[in-house]
Amino acid sequence: MKTLFTPPWWAASPHVQTILPFIFKVARPITFRQRQELPDGDFIDLDWLGQAQNGAPILVIIHGLEGNTESHYARRMLIEAKKAKMSAVVHHHRGCSGEPNRLARSYHSGDVNDLAHTLEQLKHYYPDSPLYAVGYSLGGNVLAKYQGSKKQHSLLERAVVVSAPLTLGACAKRLESGFSTLYQRFLIKRLQHKMLDKLNTADLTEQMPITKEQLKMLNTFYLFDDKVTAPLHGFIDVNDYYQQSSGLGYLQHITKPTLVIHAKDDPFMTDEVIPKQAQLSPMVEYELHECGGHVGFVEGGWPWKPRFYLERRIIEFIRTTGDTATEHDTSASLVSHK
Incomplete structure (x- = not known):
């Protein structure tokens, strides 16, 4: 049963939705770091929650601009992954793990190569493990572009794109x-x-x-x-x-089940990020909420102890069986939640 998002009265403002989660972070889960050398001589760091086992599902978390494992959404997602008995790993963009990267170049909104490298390494060492991913903001745009550019060669079983600046x-x-x-x-x-x-x-x-x-x-x-x-x-x-x-043009080429979540009141976005029906692949499910801010989606509790929609929805989508194309009546799911 699909869950819907409704903000509490005290968090109706997009800025409350955006800022409150940043202020009131949950406790940081215990992770261990794995350094991954890149073909060009640079490196990125992976932060693991628990020990991955071949055959067990792995959730890859892709943070936003200047984010990392400490980001509020990454912390919450790691906690929910543990509850769901999934291994989870935070894929850091270059220079975002607390140590400067070696090269002059850094990372950017369309850089899918580092993500592809991480996924290839995971598939190499855990060939029987289904891979899932969730990307937030800039990381969501990277994930959308990866899914669309790789098409049927995507190594992900399912993916979730949150608050991505697709234009x-x-x-x-x-x-x-x-x-x-x-x-x-x-x-x-x-x-x-x-x-x-x-x-x-x-x-x-x-x-x-x-x-x-x-x-x-x-x-x-x-x-x-x-x-x-x-x-x-x-x-x-x-x-x-x-x-x-920009990830928008890649949505129509996605061949693996992918959920895209936006809020109309996102202070980082305009209506230009909202895809039209023709821009969506049959494998893309699109949720457009009236409220939610930028990577916020506070749905209840109280300001000093908020409750969130995203983690519940992400786990729900990842656990769904079957193809998105057969789960919905339309050729692509374009849903506006009010």
Whole structure:
């Protein structure tokens, strides 16, 4: 039976939905770290909950921009995975596990290669284990692009995409106005700090596309992506980066069951991220909620002890048997929950 989301009266605001989970985190589960060397000489870290066993399901958690195992949604998902008797692992983007990555390049919203490498390694060492994944925000866009670009070659049995900025240019513009600028300012400062560390690293300074003085002037995502993200990762400019990396166009090519969850009041998004029926593969189930904020979806409890929708829905979808195409009457599921 599919669960629906309804926010409590005290959490109807999109900003309460977005900020409250960030403030009131659950206790951090005990994890152990595995370092994964990459073909280009860099590395990423995986944080494991429990010991994986061949044949047992594995849930891969892909965090958002500047997130990690400490992120509120990652903590809660690890706890729920343990309750569901699943192994779970947090796939960190480069430089997000508490230690700078080795190369000048970092990670970006359309970088599916590192995720693909992690999944290939998991399938190699645990060939009989079904693999599932949930991606949040930037990680959700990466996951959507992976699913659509890999098509039938995706190594995932099922996937869940949460609050993903599927149209990157529109989302960057959204963060330049109103209260949303506070979120942009917070994240840009973290990105600037990370880039400053690289500019201060002798082996990397000459490879960086900007100077320290120029870095200080990059106060929007559009500017940062144009002057840093795009040139560091081989794109012509910011528009080329946004066009190639936005996940929306990949949804129609997905061949494995995938759930996409958005909130209409998400302060990081605009209506341009909402797919039309024709943009959805028959294997994609789409949930559009009126409320929920950005990776919020507080559904009850009290402000000092909130209760959440996402983990329950994610586990429910992962445990569903059969193909999405046969579970729904329509060719693709485009559902708006009010």
